[in-house]
Amino acid sequence: MSQIYTKILLLVLHTKLFYIVFLVLFLITGKTTIYSQEIKTKKTFESGKKTVQLNESGAIIVNDSVKKTTNNNPEEITIKNDSIKKKPLLEGIVKRKAKDYEKANQKTKELTLYNEAELYYTDIELKAGIIILNYEKNEVYAGRIKDSLGNYTQYPVFKQGENIIEPDSIRFNFKTKKALVWNSKTKQGEMNILAEKSKRENDSVYFLKNARITTSKNVLDPEYYFLVRKVKFVPKKKVVAGFTNLYIADVPTPLFLPFSYFPMTEESTSGFIVPTPGQSNQQGYFLQNGGYYFALSDYYDLAILGDYYTNGSYGLRFESSYAKRYKYNGRVNFRLENNIQSEKGLPDYSRSSQYNIQWSHSQDAKAAANSRFSASVNLGSSQYFRQSVNLANVGSSLNNNLSSSISYSKTFQTIPQINFSLSATHNQNTNTELINMTLPTLQASVDRIFPFAPKDGIKKGFFKNINFQYNLRGENRITTADSLFFKPQMFRDAKTGFQHSIPISTNFKLLNHFSVTTSANYNEVWTLNTVEKSFSSSENKIITEDVKGFDAFRTYNFSANLGTTIYGTFDFGEDKKIQAIRHVMRPNISYSYAPSFEKYYDTYAIDATGNTMSDYTRFEGGLFGAPGKVYASSVGFSLSNSFEAKVRDDESTTGKPKKVMLLNSLNIATTYNLAADSLALAPLRVSGGTLLFKQKMNVNFATTLDPYAIDNSGTRIERFNIDNGGSLFRMTSANMTVNYAFSSTDFNNKGNTNASNQTAQNGGRQDDLFGIGSNLNDNRESLFNKDGEDEDEDTSDEWYNTKLPWDLNLAYSVTYNNRNRENEIGSHSLMMSGNIEMAPRWKVGFSSGYDFKQKGVTFTQLRFERDLESWRMSFNWVPYGTNSYWGFFIGISSSVLSDIKWEKRQLPDRVFR
Structure with a gap:
């Protein structure tokens, strides 16, 4: 037995004289009930055909000689203190079961469980082929057993809390928490550890001998491992090792360390990030992606990375991720590069500073029912993805647009419902290096109101379907160049305005087959930026001056649509491969009208004589357009088509045909301007698509x-x-x-x-x-x-x-x-x-x-x-x-x-x- 189990000598908690006296009483009286100070302390439990009793000293009393049971249900051994309050042998309930037999030895104070044995005590779970519990020494022994072919099976599995060890054999003491383990296998995070011999001092310290440390899934035959002669192992924290040698396919390599340290924490741990060396044709030798990782908390972290090149170029990056369950999650990246080409003084010398900021934030749907905050930011130098020396991403370098959006929205559950949002947007063309931003954009809307709808909610007809709503949009828009980004001139050129719109619409059926929709829209624009044009005789050119101050204009328009759906089926017979073709047409005729708003137009001279005049509106170039001077009245026509075939399915067991889409869409559209004196018909646009x-x-x-x-x-x-x-x-x-x-x-x-x-x-x-x-x-x-x-x-x-x-x-x-x-x-x-x-x-x-x-x-x-x-x-x-x-x-x-x-x-x- 000593070759299989590890033995730890422990202090005996009771004198041997007491057990000798107790054994004599047991042999003379057989089954006896014993009282201490008139307090009944008999503990009884049944297992199969036997009853097991424990007296105050913890000795087991069996009422028959049966040593074998087939009961697999766990039994309990409960120790209670008598009135003298003696310290119990065990500190809790011991549950155990075995498939073949459970044997109690009164002489050695041992309980043996054989074949599929299980033992549960406090936070300890032990499963093995054989388990021996010494309740006098508070020790448990577990090991393998041999099957009918002589092969070892049912290796022990020792679990305490979240730590799991799978050895060949183990010896453990409940009191001191010490243990000796042979060929233990344990997993800590991504690391698998196989040790020839392990010694456990307490809950937090292990000593290992000839241990193999690997991330391979095959622990017994890994493709690589680190062989460590001596190891101090602290679960979920660290592994401190002595002489360490890297083995690949069981072959030692020249790579070794006199000592090593492996972090084993399940939580994030701060530490250095080793840079990668290399060579570049333009920047010389370099060290890339080196830095430090900060595990700031369970909710967010920070990584600081840097690059250095021997010609003086450098790069710096900050990367952070954050998350809170059922609340939000996001990621922030900031990249900065200072790139130098050639040597100073040479004709091809150049220096470029590039940066890029990325931020993504998403809110969990469970966080708030009526409000939401989100962000998707990607801005920076237009040439960053094309000139970065630490980025090889062709897909990003070929993209000609960078865009960002940060928004907050809230819904007020009133009647009618009110929606409110505040956002900031950014759009950047990397070819022209032109940037358009809104800082911020305000949007508010009141839900549709049906003033003539009946109380029962059924809306039918022209009047009952009349509805209107109110929309508000305010913007502070900035248009600038990449070189002026976040400089004072950028904010001086900002334009501010508000747009109020009240759309009124209704819909109804005409002749039971045609759907009619009519709408009218009232639009009012407030602006703080207008222009004034005049001809300068001294400069001999037209001068356009920006005027700061409040101004407003109002417009309205009308539109109507008439549409229907036509179905047509061409049957070819059920005996044909193509049984039928279905054609769906959706024609639509629309009319739009907008009057001329000439009252918002002025004139100015375009030459020094003052005889030639031209019209202009002071609202031109505004955020929400300008009032139209030209009377507009046009009719539009569009037709959408789809074709679907019913085909015989020879593989179908039901005999039903299958549907095959021939043409998903075939669209035709054009307009005719009733107010135009020439070229009234617009070009015909034909488009379509299908899946094959x-x-x-x-x-x-x-x-x-x-x-x-x-x-x-x-x-x-x-x-x-x-x-x-x-x-x-x-x-x-x-x-x-x-x-x-x-x-x-x-x-x-x-x-x-x-x-x-x-x-x-x-x-x-x-x-x-x-x-x-x-x-x-x-x-x-x-x-x-x-x-x-x-x-x-x-x-x-x-x-x-x-x-x-x-x-x-x-x-x-x-x-x-x-x-x-x-x-x-x-x-x-x-x-x-x-x-x-x-x-x-x-x-x-x-x-x-x-x-x-x-x-x-x-x-x-x-x-x-x-x-x-x-x-x-x-x-x-x-x-x-x-x-x-x-x-x-x-x-x-x-x-x-x-x-x-x-x-x-x-x-x-x-x-x-």
Whole structure:
């Protein structure tokens, strides 16, 4: 037994003389009830065919000789103090059960549980093949047993609180909490520990000998581990080790440490972040992504990262995440880079400072029923994603727009209901470097009011459906350039105004088949910015002066719509493959009217003579437009179509046909201006789209058809194109896009979401047609993960050559221009991306395309990845172009040991300005 169990010598709590006397009484009287100071202290419980009693000293009294039971229900041994208040042998209730037998030995004071034995005591749970409880020494022994083939089974599982140990055998003392364990297996966070021999001093300190520390899921045969001769282990806090050697596939490597420290806390812990060395063609040698992580609390953290280059360039980043359950969560990123190119004094010397601020905040729906706060901010230098030397994200660099929004909204549950919101928005064009901001935007609205609706709530007819509401919008809008962002001039150019609108509308049925909607809108604009124009004789030009002060104008308009839905079915017979085609048409005729508001217009001289005058309105360039001078009256026509087929389904067991969508939409729209004296008919716009191949191919097309001809200069003339020797319509533009995504899983619904979160947050594509952004801060992230994939799925037992998971995305786009007889293709390209799993945990992917207009290959990216279970190896390569880049990484996947890695990369050469 000593070879299986660990023994800890403990102080005996009772004298042996007392037990000798008690044993003599037991042998003479057999079953006896004993009293101490006239207080009954017999404790009895039944288990199968036996009754077990404990006297005041804790000795067990059995009423028969049966030593085997098949009762698997847990029994309880309860110790109570007598009137002398002697300290009990055990401090609580002991529950135990066993499948084969439970044997009590009065001589050794031991209780033996065999086969599927379980023991529960205070916060301790113990399961093993065999358990021996020594209630005199307060010790428990647990170990394995052999099955019919002689193999060890039912290894002990020791659990105390949240700590779980799975050894070959264990010896534990309830009083001192000390233990000796052989071949213990325990998991702390992401770390798995297998120790040849373990000694537990108390609840918080363990000493291990010849321990293997790894993040591999296979603890007994890990692909790598750290062999530590001596270890001090504090659960959920740390591991302090002596001489440590890295083993890969049980082969020792030259990598070792004289001592080591592994954090084991389940909570976030502050610590240093080791930088990554490398070399850049423009900035020289560098250290990137080094810094310090601050675990500030359970609700938020902060990481400060920095880069340094030998030519003087540097970068600084602040990253913070915060969350509170059922309240809110968010993330804040601030990036700053000071990039230097060449050497000072040389002609190609340049210096560029770039920054980027990102903030995302979302409120839980349970936090507040009637109010909500949200934020999505992405602003900074227009060239940041194109010139950053610590970012390889082509999807973000190709995006031409940065936008932000911070908003607070509240609903007042009154009658009628009132909605209120306050927001700040930002929109930035990275090509023109023009920024539009609203600081802030105020919106308020009163819910619709039906003044003529009956009390029963049923609204039918023209009068009963009359309704109106009130809307208010106020803005403080700023238009500035990237170079003037947050400078005094930016705020001096701000424009402020308010818009009040009261829409009135109603709807009713006409002849039971036509739906009629009429509406009128009253609009009032208040502004603090107007203009005044005059001709300056001294400067010989027109002067436009900004006027500060309150001013207002009022407008109104009217519109009506008449529409219906027409259904048509073409039957071909149930014996046909295509049994029927259904055509749905939705024609609509609209009329709009707006009077002329000439009273808001003035005149000014456009030359020094003062004889030539021109009209203008002082409200031009306002936030909410200007009153119209031209009388408007127009009729519009639109027609939407959809086509659906009923097809015989040969695979159906019920015999019912299936529906197939032939054309989702085919729309035609145009307008006729009743007030125009020429060119009254607007170009005809035709658009449509459909889904093919089990809704995997998305096809969209559109074209513009102009009925009027053009002269030699390209100007539209008052003559129909057919009367000018041409066709009925002149096609001025057209475009078509086709997107097709399919995979080896027969067009599953997983969807390709390879695009990194950073690309999507910056407004880029969700797929990987323009490649996948590399996270240089943490290359452990997989390049191929998709939603719905099971990372733990093991396919090693399959014949892999019969199942090669793959996916392929195609995007085709073509545009045609003929506005001025160009008759040319504006753009024509085919983009594609794909991924294939060549073997288990071995994946290859690509993103590329071809531009038929420019006759060249578009952006190309090649991706290789090898999943080594606990390790990850990847190679990302952009072979040519302005964004050429390559990067190699191999390292441990676990975040705990993320610094154990080797990576090499060549960043794109940036041109700073």
